[in-house]
Amino acid sequence: MSEVDLSGEKGWQPFDAPALVGSSLRFVSGDPEGDRFRVSYYRKPDSALVARIWFGPETEGPPEHAHGGSMAAVLDEVLGLAAWSAGYAIVVANLNINFRCLLPIMQVVQVDTEIVSVDGRKVLVRGKIWDGQEKVYTEADCLCIEIQAV
Ligand SMILES: CCCCCCCCCCCCCC(=O)SCCNC(=O)CCNC(=O)[C@H](O)C(C)(C)COP(=O)(O)OP(=O)(O)OC[C@H]1O[C@@H](n2cnc3c(N)ncnc32)[C@H](O)[C@@H]1OP(=O)(O)O
Numbered sequence: 003m004s005e006v007d008l009s010g011e012k013g014w015q016p017f018d019a020p021a022l023v024g025s026s027l028r029f030v031s032g033d034p035e036g037d038r039f040r041v042s043y044y045r046k047p048d049s050a051l052v053a054r055i056w057f058g059p060e061t062e063g064p065p066e067h068a069h070g071g072s073m074a075a076v077l078d079e080v081l082g083l084a085a086w087s088a089g090y091a092i093v094v095a096n097l098n099i100n101f102r103c104l105l106p107i108m109q110v111v112q113v114d115t116e117i118v119s120v121d122g123r124k125v126l127v128r129g130k131i132w133d134g135q136e137k138v139y140t141e142a143d144c145l146c147i148e149i150q151a152v
Pocket residue numbers: 023026027078079080082083086092093094095096122123124145147149152
């Protein structure tokens with residue numbers, strides 16, 4: 003497979019997810035040379051977690067486009083990780099996704115995240131998969147619940 007450029011923008015700091023949550027987090031981001039997903043995580047200057055993600059050939063659903071479940075898996079990991087990176091030890095309780103446009107595979111896209119609210123143990127994270135310019139493929143609200151960290 004040709005080289006995939008997952009580099010971030012100026013001012014983004016690389017973010018080491020396994021250093022925070024451990025090496026169990028492999029389903030989406032665990033195979034950096036693989037044909038499914040390739041992922042790099044960063045923090046923006048405002049500390050929001052952001053990901054650059056390549057959807058490889060093994061994420062295909064509709065011909066030449068990403069399977070909805072592949073986008074759901076990405077959002078589950080990235081939005082859950084956004085809560086962890088903000089200091090909340092959580093699991094995802096509810097993930098509400100709107101698929102807006104078919105996402106072509108074999109290209110790098112961006113996942114932006116935002117902590118919208120914190121209410122007791124409930125942390126609401128919002129995110130989107132988009133091209134980083136204007137085209138939004140998928141949007142999601144992710145309700146995370148704080149647990150005892152294991
Ligand atoms: C284990 C972690 C290891 C670390 C791994 C690092 C990974 C990092 C990356 C992460 C990426 C990977 C991420 C993953 O893939 S995590 C894996 C996918 N997620 C799961 O498998 C979670 C399974 N569910 C549970 O374990 C329990 O149901 C939890 C813990 C979530 C809540 O059960 P618990 O008995 O503890 O709490 P509670 O029931 O009293 O609820 C508490 C409050 O929350 C509200 N509520 C609950 N559910 C919902 C709902 N669906 N919609 C709306 N509201 C909901 C509820 O009304 C209440 O509100 P209030 O009445 O107080 O107002």
